[in-house]
Amino acid sequence: MTTAASSLRSLPTLAALTAGLMGLALLLAFFVAPEDADQGISQRIFYIHVPIALTAYFCFGLGAWKALLLLWKGDERYDLESYVAIHQGTIFGSLTLITGAIWAKASWGVWWTWDSNQLVLFLTLFLFYCAYFMLRFSLPEGARRARSSAVYALFGVVLIPISFLAIRLAEDFIHPTTFTRDGPQMTGTMFTAFCVSWAAVTLLAYVLYRVELAGKRLHSDLRELREALE
Amino acid sequence: MTYLSDVAALTRKDLRVELRAQDTLPAMLLFVLSTLVVFHFALPEGTGSDAAYGLLWVAIVFTALLGLARAWVPEQEHGVLDGLVLAPCDRSAIWVGKSLATLAFLLAAQVVALPAFALFFAPLDAAALAGVLLADIGICAVGSLMAAMASAGRARELLLPLLLLPLSIPLVVGGVGAAISTEPLRYLLLLVLYDGIFAVLSWASFEYVVTE
Numbered sequence: 427m428t429t430a431a432s433s434l435r436s437l438p439t440l441a442a443l444t445a446g447l448m449g450l451a452l453l454l455a456f457f458v459a460p461e462d463a464d465q466g467i468s469q470r471i472f473y474i475h476v477p478i479a480l481t482a483y484f485c486f487g488l489g490a491w492k493a494l495l496l497l498w499k500g501d502e503r504y505d506l507e508s509y510v511a512i513h514q515g516t517i518f519g520s521l522t523l524i525t526g527a528i529w530a531k532a533s534w535g536v537w538w539t540w541d542s543n544q545l546v547l548f549l550t551l552f553l554f555y556c557a558y559f560m561l562r563f564s565l566p567e568g569a570r571r572a573r574s575s576a577v578y579a580l581f582g583v584v585l586i587p588i589s590f591l592a593i594r595l596a597e598d599f600i601h602p603t604t605f606t607r608d609g610p611q612m613t614g615t616m617f618t619a620f621c622v623s624w625a626a627v628t629l630l631a632y633v634l635y636r637v638e639l640a641g642k643r644l645h646s647d648l649r650e651l652r653e654a655l656e
Numbered sequence: 657m658t659y660l661s662d663v664a665a666l667t668r669k670d671l672r673v674e675l676r677a678q679d680t681l682p683a684m685l686l687f688v689l690s691t692l693v694v695f696h697f698a699l700p701e702g703t704g705s706d707a708a709y710g711l712l713w714v715a716i717v718f719t720a721l722l723g724l725a726r727a728w729v730p731e732q733e734h735g736v737l738d739g740l741v742l743a744p745c746d747r748s749a750i751w752v753g754k755s756l757a758t759l760a761f762l763l764a765a766q767v768v769a770l771p772a773f774a775l776f777f778a779p780l781d782a783a784a785l786a787g788v789l790l791a792d793i794g795i796c797a798v799g800s801l802m803a804a805m806a807s808a809g810r811a812r813e814l815l816l817p818l819l820l821l822p823l824s825i826p827l828v829v830g831g832v833g834a835a836i837s838t839e840p841l842r843y844l845l846l847l848v849l850y851d852g853i854f855a856v857l858s859w860a861s862f863e864y865v866v867t868e
Binding site: 561564568571573577578580581588592593 | 801822830
């Protein structure tokens with residue numbers, strides 16, 4: 427319980443740092459970065475949409491990594507960590523789909539297009555991880571639930587490359603490719619704004635992860651104490 | 657060798673249970689045929705055969721789901737799974753046995769469904785058939801594991817499609833591609849890759865899913 431308390435203590439500082447960095451990122455994205463010659467103002471959502479999407483992938487990856495640790499080491503605390511990471515992943519995933527739809531409407535004129543590999547891949551993965559919660563809340567609490575959830579979470583990271591291959595086979599060239607093998611196709615300030623914004627969103631995800639984890643841990647500690655009292 | 661004979665015994669058990677009870681296979685057969693008839697009315701006049709191939713894959717996936725939803729019911733209802741887990745055999749053999757039995761049911765249903773499809777809608781060439789076979793293997797391998805997970809839950813029939821449908825998307829892409837593409841080979845390779853990776857993953861993780 428002491429660990430839960432001490433991890434709570436550093437949270438306000440981290441949260442303040444996140445808020446500051448987020449403000450800076452928005453400032454850079456809206457006022458400093460140059461206007462895109464092609465897409466105009468709507469391109470600025472890029473500084474929010476792409477970091478959120480990357481963060482969502484990162485959260486899913488983290489969840490799968492914690493799941494692997496659970497199966498490997500058998501330590502029960504990884505179960506909660508994996509669950510919280512995937513939960514954050516779906517939250518950022520929903521935001522990705524929403525911001526992506528807004529951007530698509532502004533620059534392609536449609537809310538959704540099946541012609542883009544990234545969109546279809548992301549939707550597949552998002553649906554997959556939504557089912558994770560159905561699985562988890564349907565199983566009775568215990569070691570078997572922890573391990574079943576972990577196995578399912580692991581399937582997700584394997585699904586990413588396979589789905590990518592599958593979707594790639596049904597090819598297209600519509601999505602703007604910003605990162606090519608020759609490095610990012612952006613000017614210096616654009617790239618700086620993007621990096622700051624990416625750092626801010628990642629930090630935000632981390633803080634939310636810590637808050638949720640601390641809350642869930644306190645909840646389970648409290649329940650244990652209640653059970654001990656009865 | 658003992659592993660193989662364990663697998664053979666487990667598969668035989670499932671086939672024999674089905675032969676006596678006839679719970680699953682007749683339902684799968686009737687389901688896939690009714691689906692094809694519904695498709696006739698769902699496809700507008702002059703849609704072309706490409707759309708029909710797509711719908712065939714919807715029918716195959718849902719028929720497999722129907723079979724998989726029943727796959728662990730006898731184990732669950734009579735506490736057989738506990739016995740199997742305690743049996744002196746490798747636990748992954750239980751998964752292999754179940755996958756093979758489900759695959760046998762699915763293939764049996766398709767022996768009727770695919771000629772019916774060719775008769776009603778459009779012909780199937782060798783590549784399309786290879787695609788069906790490879791996708792069957794993948795869906796039974798992954799599906800048996802997912803069904804085992806779902807069978808412990810409260811809403812197992814409800815849960816299984818949710819777990820399996822996102823995982824079956826690459827199979828549908830491969831299967832439809834093999835049926836309609838002029839170069840089906842890369843779609844078949846995708847299916848082989850999927851089968852290999854997910855079969856190994858399911859084989860390795862089955863033990864975690866069934867033990868307390």
